[in-house]
Amino acid sequence: MSNPIGVGLIGAGTIGCGVARLLLESRELLTQRVGTPLNLVKVADIDWERDRTFNIPEDLRTTEAEEVINHPEVSIVVELIGGIEPAKSFIIEALNKGKHVVTANKALLAESGKEILDVVMRDGADLGFEASVAGGIPIILALREGLVANRIVGMYGIINGTANFILTKMEDENLSFNEALSQAQALGYAEADPTLDINGTDAAHKAVLLASLAYGRLFQLPDVHVEGIEEIDIRDIRYAQEMGYTIKLLAIIKGEQEQVEIRVHPALVPSQHTLSKVKGAFNAIYVEGDAVGPTMFYGKGAGEMPTASAVVSDIVAIARNILSGASRRTAPFSYRNLSNGVKVKPMSEVESRYYMRFSVLDKPGVLSSIAGILGNHGISIESVIQKGHQTHRESVPVVMMTHHAIEEHVQKALKEIDKLPIVVHPTVLIRVEG
Amino acid sequence: MSNPIGVGLIGAGTIGCGVARLLLESRELLTQRVGTPLNLVKVADIDWERDRTFNIPEDLRTTEAEEVINHPEVSIVVELIGGIEPAKSFIIEALNKGKHVVTANKALLAESGKEILDVVMRDGADLGFEASVAGGIPIILALREGLVANRIVGMYGIINGTANFILTKMEDENLSFNEALSQAQALGYAEADPTLDINGTDAAHKAVLLASLAYGRLFQLPDVHVEGIEEIDIRDIRYAQEMGYTIKLLAIIKGEQEQVEIRVHPALVPSQHTLSKVKGAFNAIYVEGDAVGPTMFYGKGAGEMPTASAVVSDIVAIARNILSGASRRTAPFSYRNLSNGVKVKPMSEVESRYYMRFSVLDKPGVLSSIAGILGNHGISIESVIQKGHQTHRESVPVVMMTHHAIEEHVQKALKEIDKLPIVVHPTVLIRVEG
Numbered sequence: 001m002s003n004p005i006g007v008g009l010i011g012a013g014t015i016g017c018g019v020a021r022l023l024l025e026s027r028e029l030l031t032q033r034v035g036t037p038l039n040l041v042k043v044a045d046i047d048w049e050r051d052r053t054f055n056i057p058e059d060l061r062t063t064e065a066e067e068v069i070n071h072p073e074v075s076i077v078v079e080l081i082g083g084i085e086p087a088k089s090f091i092i093e094a095l096n097k098g099k100h101v102v103t104a105n106k107a108l109l110a111e112s113g114k115e116i117l118d119v120v121m122r123d124g125a126d127l128g129f130e131a132s133v134a135g136g137i138p139i140i141l142a143l144r145e146g147l148v149a150n151r152i153v154g155m156y157g158i159i160n161g162t163a164n165f166i167l168t169k170m171e172d173e174n175l176s177f178n179e180a181l182s183q184a185q186a187l188g189y190a191e192a193d194p195t196l197d198i199n200g201t202d203a204a205h206k207a208v209l210l211a212s213l214a215y216g217r218l219f220q221l222p223d224v225h226v227e228g229i230e231e232i233d234i235r236d237i238r239y240a241q242e243m244g245y246t247i248k249l250l251a252i253i254k255g256e257q258e259q260v261e262i263r264v265h266p267a268l269v270p271s272q273h274t275l276s277k278v279k280g281a282f283n284a285i286y287v288e289g290d291a292v293g294p295t296m297f298y299g300k301g302a303g304e305m306p307t308a309s310a311v312v313s314d315i316v317a318i319a320r321n322i323l324s325g326a327s328r329r330t331a332p333f334s335y336r337n338l339s340n341g342v343k344v345k346p347m348s349e350v351e352s353r354y355y356m357r358f359s360v361l362d363k364p365g366v367l368s369s370i371a372g373i374l375g376n377h378g379i380s381i382e383s384v385i386q387k388g389h390q391t392h393r394e395s396v397p398v399v400m401m402t403h404h405a406i407e408e409h410v411q412k413a414l415k416e417i418d419k420l421p422i423v424v425h426p427t428v429l430i431r432v433e434g
Numbered sequence: 435m436s437n438p439i440g441v442g443l444i445g446a447g448t449i450g451c452g453v454a455r456l457l458l459e460s461r462e463l464l465t466q467r468v469g470t471p472l473n474l475v476k477v478a479d480i481d482w483e484r485d486r487t488f489n490i491p492e493d494l495r496t497t498e499a500e501e502v503i504n505h506p507e508v509s510i511v512v513e514l515i516g517g518i519e520p521a522k523s524f525i526i527e528a529l530n531k532g533k534h535v536v537t538a539n540k541a542l543l544a545e546s547g548k549e550i551l552d553v554v555m556r557d558g559a560d561l562g563f564e565a566s567v568a569g570g571i572p573i574i575l576a577l578r579e580g581l582v583a584n585r586i587v588g589m590y591g592i593i594n595g596t597a598n599f600i601l602t603k604m605e606d607e608n609l610s611f612n613e614a615l616s617q618a619q620a621l622g623y624a625e626a627d628p629t630l631d632i633n634g635t636d637a638a639h640k641a642v643l644l645a646s647l648a649y650g651r652l653f654q655l656p657d658v659h660v661e662g663i664e665e666i667d668i669r670d671i672r673y674a675q676e677m678g679y680t681i682k683l684l685a686i687i688k689g690e691q692e693q694v695e696i697r698v699h700p701a702l703v704p705s706q707h708t709l710s711k712v713k714g715a716f717n718a719i720y721v722e723g724d725a726v727g728p729t730m731f732y733g734k735g736a737g738e739m740p741t742a743s744a745v746v747s748d749i750v751a752i753a754r755n756i757l758s759g760a761s762r763r764t765a766p767f768s769y770r771n772l773s774n775g776v777k778v779k780p781m782s783e784v785e786s787r788y789y790m791r792f793s794v795l796d797k798p799g800v801l802s803s804i805a806g807i808l809g810n811h812g813i814s815i816e817s818v819i820q821k822g823h824q825t826h827r828e829s830v831p832v833v834m835m836t837h838h839a840i841e842e843h844v845q846k847a848l849k850e851i852d853k854l855p856i857v858v859h860p861t862v863l864i865r866v867e868g
Binding site: 018022026029030032033034035130136137138141142145146147148149150151216274277289290291292293294295296297298299300303305306308309310312313316317320321323324325326327328329330331334335336337340 | 452456460463464466467468469564570571572575576579580581582583584585650708711723724725726727728729730731732733734737739740742743744746747750751754755757758759760761762763764765768769770771774
């Protein structure tokens, strides 16, 4: 048997503890699979006082990340502190020192991916980031290897567990957005500051990585059209249900090799579609390839052990490469060269079906005014729900589902409609997928 | 760029044509991902007269498998003729000649896996068999790499599309088994001789491979308890539905590292469970790992292009190994050593809940006789459906769901019950999972 392969962790928070637990408690299993032991050599954290889910042995602890990076026995550095700095500097320093790197840092990779990748390419090290998208689900592996023979036609991901938990609670238990958010926080499914989860940014970071893996170009956050779930109203969830749909926060990546749409926004998904059955904090990515057809990958998108499972799968992959002398066997983003000419489709050109909820005065002719403007913009209506008179209400809702239309036309039409004196509140617009 | 890597196919049936199509039509995409072109060098088939879905260029065709195996430019031999011989001889010959091998042949691997693996181990070649289980779903990759940090707690697979198509048709369209089978044959979802699909053998072959990947021992067909769907009656589907269940043909692999159950049989799955939503010819494997928790992998389990997608993913993985000089980077069954001491749990010791349909005379005291015998064997009843008097019928059905019980006790109890003079037909027994 070869020499053990040394692993060092930077960051001993929840995920770090999970990784340490797996490396220590499943050491024998991992040795059987890798062919040599994986040694946890050093763990850096700035605070060793707080309570942890796993007791990291005292002799492994340090407060200095440099001690991990520079340790001669450490071949694989695992960055789990999150955020941009100092995570970025640690990763670059480790790569410069000839270490391989594993990270779960989606924000860093989505925002500074090119800078890090340049160093990876130059230094010939391996970079693993399976844990950065969809927690324990091996979706990056699937895109990099399992579905490698496919042109990706489309990906539809529920990749933010917090948002999905909130939407599920609203739908299943009739809670308001704020009530559902409070529950998510109480149960630990949402952080104290849940902004990035509910405004779609976290999902957009992950969408950047998924799109880059699928289309051979390193995309960036501004390439993604992002809308969050802050404005989702329980009434829209109910109307959607009435029409046979469930509202999900979706990451949508689709297109040809020449042009791709990357967007994150709430969407109506047919209630019969597998994605609409993905409940609570679970994640799922529906991937359609030109050869394989539709596939789906489902599992826990966050949490200590699911995320640790993904981190350790990266450690094992790199260890297997080290053992067979094959570092950089696979390009980090699957393609050898990330200079594909694929363009991002401007949001204004995106085609979709639309759900619209108008808040209008309860007067004759309202429907025809709205339908008229939509018609002028080439938008045709598939179905309408108009609830009867609601006395004591300032306005009544009119809900419409359109046929396929162009985003730009829809936005222009709504701007006109929202100026009508009969329209009391800005119109709610949610796209329909599938 | 390195030299192209040569690929040769043995078998130009449906899957072979799909593989040739991908290698030729997606050549550029594959080159971008591998870093060097994959050259289709030679394709062997005994019959070049019949109609094909893809026109394989004339200069690639041969009728001699040896021409593929011995071709100096072929590094990777893909066996797609199926069956035991001559597939086995071709594979062993190719390995002996230093070629890497990709196969979709689950029957061969399940029945002669050890023999082939011994040659693989000795010759240091790579063996890919992603396409042998669940078609386009990268489940072998997931077990070998993505979930490598996990002890597998359980796997529940719908891995025979023909059987699932038949059961779905029966449930959704109220067809009899024979009507559903005829439809499956008419639509090409079942072969002229569907025996191995409906009697569970095909799923058992796949279960052998999944269990071996998960538990580090090479299992064999006799290790699997197999029952097919031939006896499933539309009445059982309806009673199951009434109690909130769907009947699926499941491959069940579960256990600890010391002892594992491997069985294929129809099972009642809760209608709310994701697996019960897997319809028609689709496949899905629900995998629970000790770290990752529950995951699910879903997609097309058969067909030309989905299966070709899996075959080509193996070709790419091996090509990446060749390029980085890292053949045998990963052990074929994930574990370096397949001599784990894990035992197969005897079926008699398996614990399950049970659905029982008794066909009894419509007389007083029937229920108490049956319940008495069950009670004597320590089997307690969770619920009963007893339909009212059905005149003009020789017998009436009594349906019971039990709490957890031991298979041996259940079999003994049923033997006694079926001897009662009030019992008109042998009792129908279906296990309940989840």
